[in-house]
Amino acid sequence: MAGLGDLLGRAVLWPFVLLARLIDLPLRVWQRWTGIGGMAAVFLAPTLLIFGVFVLVPLGLNFAYAMTGGTGILLGERPFVGFEQYGRLLECEDYTRRLTCREDQFWTAVGNTGVFVIFQVTLMVAVSLITALILNRNIRGRGFFRAVFFFPVLLSPVVVGLIWRWILQRQGLLNLIMVNLGLDPQVWLNDRFYAFAATIGVSTWAHMGFYTLILLAGLQAIPRDLYEAAEMDATPPTRVFRRITLPLLAPNLAVVLVLALIRGVQIFDEVYVLTGGGPGTSTLFLTQYIYEAGFASILRNPGLAAAASILMGAVLVVLTLLQLWLSRRAEGGRVR
């Protein structure tokens, strides 16, 4: 009766069966002790443990570090300094001149991040909306293009940064093509303007597939016959877009806008690999500033980094609340 397949199955299952037997007894004992209600705690414990160790405890530590000074790594070695780190970040002699600030790099990073977010989010919403509109039409190879635009989302940010570095560096692919076309090669990543533009372009390229997908889902949820009704009414295409597509896509657009804002503020990995914040500090963004202040600079100052990250966290909390509010409102007032 016991065929080869059966044996093989047993062999594969054996470790799991053993594991189940091992945890069976403690679980029984626990249940006898606490009753059936106590079992919920057992099953929640692993998740709560992970959440606690990797989220709650670091969050608490962060607040603690932000109140301490010195260069020590262990909290015990660090003297309490109150709100001095926040003061240091926010202190300037003349608030109209960045260089008079004590932590002028922090303000550089804040300014860069602000400019980046304004341009990158605008570009992101525009590009993903246009892409979604095109992909929503009955074009040839629609499935193929949908995949093409989504692939970069699956890439690790480091890979994204590296790919574009190989393309944009002095002896990179882009310059090779330009030379072959008889054009002058450019030092893309060593030019303040081009490097900043590259961070915007590359991060947009890397994430637009995700936002395109959200917008595409929204477009496909708009009933077809609304467009046919508009067609019967001789509605010009621009008016169809303004009066039908945009209003019905508004909830999805709001979600895209806020998500892009949040991720824009957090921008780090692909830019760090691509430009390293340079040339100079022209592509230094907040997360990189925090990383360098805390871990990478010679005078590393974990307290300062912690304080900066809490300030950034406050901005993100506001944006997240905005997103929650928008999506709730969208759910409540939606007519579909």
Add this chain to the structure above:
Amino acid sequence: MGQITLRGIRKSFSGVDVIHGIDLTIADGELAVFVGPSGCGKSTLLRMIAGLDRPTTGTIEIDGQDVTRTSAAERGLAMVFQSYALYPHMTVRQNLSFGLENTRMPKNDITARVDDAGRMLEIMDLMDRRPTQLSGGQRQRVAIGRAIVRNPTAFLLDEPLSNLDAELRGSMRAELAGLHDRLKTTMIYVTHDQIEAMTLADKIVVLRKGVIEQVDTPLGLYNRPQNLFVAGFIGAPNMNFFNAVAVDGQAELPGGLRVAVPGNGPVTIGIRPQMLHLADPDAPALTGTIRLIEALGAETVVHAAAADGTAMVVVLSGQPALRTGETIRLAFDPDALHVFGADGQRLD
């Protein structure tokens, strides 16, 4: 004006033929109903007339002008969709004026037109609501209003009442008929419900599998169905059919009753349930065994099996004393018979 002519219309979707050559003229001011079972191509035909789909071959004319290649926008027709297709984010007033705003019509005129339609359909008090805040019947009125304000050459309605409950359907049907009487605009009305077709239509187009089976007035279809399909489709309950063989102008119904029929060879003899009545005791009769009696008061519907087992339905007036299991003896006027040949076409 609003005369619509279809010539040799065919339509296939990715190689599958759905409409197989339709020739049809709908006169100006006529209320034509396309009726047929689900999937027979009614919507497809209507969408081609609207301009939302292009026929694979054939031409469409409106008032003598070939509009086959003309866009939906330029045909001057208005459509009422089965789903109503109201703009969900706009108020009723905005829904009604949206189409007019595409023309160069002055604002005051638009307001006047929308108000006219609103009064006609009694939806003035709903003007500031959104479609989600309306009942099914109210949405239906708004959808019709949106078509009316455009003052179209013809109205196209695709199963407009199918989402309403039975009672509302009856009253909206009467309103639509009234509306057509007042506007005198051509209407093409699609439905799978033969009662809707019979009550509304000036002319009924019976479709099956992308082919026109018959075009006639409601009573014309009822009295002289040209084939078995139409005979079975129009009229409720359905017509009774008996298979027989005609020899020398005579055929035998189950149970031995002989009737005069045209033609020779195998035939199908049809008789409507309402055309049968109880036979005199010693007169020759069509006999059957009663299986089920539905006493509705004013009339009694009897389901019976003929001698050869063929199921038949009889609608008798009043409340005759009958019992399940008994034999029923039926008589009829020979003129009430419909006889169809082996190919399903009417003989005579």
